Amino acid sequence: MERKQEIIIQKQENGLVLLPWIAKRYTYHSLQKWEQYIQEERIKINDCGIVPETILNTGDKVTYYPEPVIEPSVNIEYKLVYEDSDLLVINKPSDLPCHPGGIYFNNTLWYILKQKYEYVSLVNRLDRETSGTILIAKSKESASFYSNKMMEREIEKEYLVLVHGILKGDINARGWLGNDSDSIIRKKRKFIVDVNAVQEDSEGDPHREFSHSSFTTIKSDDKYSLLRCKIFTGRTHQIRATICSLGYPVVGDKIYGLDDSFFLKFINDTLTKDEWNVLVIANQALHSYITTVPMMNGGTKIFTSSPSDNWPINL
Numbered sequence: 001m002e003r004k005q006e007i008i009i010q011k012q013e014n015g016l017v018l019l020p021w022i023a024k025r026y027t028y029h030s031l032q033k034w035e036q037y038i039q040e041e042r043i044k045i046n047d048c049g050i051v052p053e054t055i056l057n058t059g060d061k062v063t064y065y066p067e068p069v070i071e072p073s074v075n076i077e078y079k080l081v082y083e084d085s086d087l088l089v090i091n092k093p094s095d096l097p098c099h100p101g102g103i104y105f106n107n108t109l110w111y112i113l114k115q116k117y118e119y120v121s122l123v124n125r126l127d128r129e130t131s132g133t134i135l136i137a138k139s140k141e142s143a144s145f146y147s148n149k150m151m152e153r154e155i156e157k158e159y160l161v162l163v164h165g166i167l168k169g170d171i172n173a174r175g176w177l178g179n180d181s182d183s184i185i186r187k188k189r190k191f192i193v194d195v196n197a198v199q200e201d202s203e204g205d206p207h208r209e210f211s212h213s214s215f216t217t218i219k220s221d222d223k224y225s226l227l228r229c230k231i232f233t234g235r236t237h238q239i240r241a242t243i244c245s246l247g248y249p250v251v252g253d254k255i256y257g258l259d260d261s262f263f264l265k266f267i268n269d270t271l272t273k274d275e276w277n278v279l280v281i282a283n284q285a286l287h288s289y290i291t292t293v294p295m296m297n298g299g300t301k302i303f304t305s306s307p308s309d310n311w312p313i314n315l
Helices: 017-023 032-038 108-113 139-150 238-245 262-268 273-280
Strands: 003-010 043-045 061-064 080-082 089-094 129-137 156-164 168-179 189-193 208-222 224-231 286-294 300-304
Touching: 017 032, 017 043, 017 061, 032 043, 032 108, 043 080, 080 300, 089 108, 089 286, 129 139, 139 262, 156 238, 168 238, 189 238, 262 273
Parallel strands: 129 286
Antiparallel strands: 003 061, 043 061, 080 089, 089 129, 156 224, 156 286, 168 189, 168 208, 208 224, 286 300
């Protein structure tokens, strides 16, 4: 399967010239590079080769075929948890992206499954480093059904997270998630406890989101605690940001672990052996553990999956 991006020309773009339009819209290549791609037929309109001066019309399909890239290796050893005519349930390993994006295309769960199944639509997604249960619809009808159940929060999920420190008892974490202005990592978030927080108070506020999670200790030793987590809101980095802000850094996490400077070193491939040892494991110890699903053919099923056996504390 060839990698490609498709754009449909909108009414307000009618009459524009192709080359300046694409160079302005996608600034990651120069004007000269886009002209080269047009000449090489890496850009087509309605599946036909064109010239840089081509005039765009409303409804045109512009297709871009990027140059092949060498993708980083990933862990492709997923496990099949369940399958019927409508649904696949997969235990995704850590270090496997769910969906094409950035440098990843062939080395994604979506692409791997497309080699076997005619229709693949991921109902839920996990970060590349997060492992656990993924639901995949096998038809347009089941994609619509399960996606609606997900949006209506009728599909319930529980996670496992392994943290540094000894946590005894339970935590009911209600409060706010926002940007962590004290961190060198722009996308890092911070959780602030507020037992009186409600969704309505954050509506329209770009600096905070209402967040609600619960954590229960399953087991711990003198270094780590294995927690079971349930989220009642779906926020970016919710579990990791919340538990780290509460004083329990996530094992193996380059952002929400013991030292967030590890993230920049990781992306620049400059982590030392000692720093990898501090991380304990190569990927963040967060796993989608239990998923309760209303089934398309009636009834409800509960799917469970186990995390990697390299966690220092496990089930």
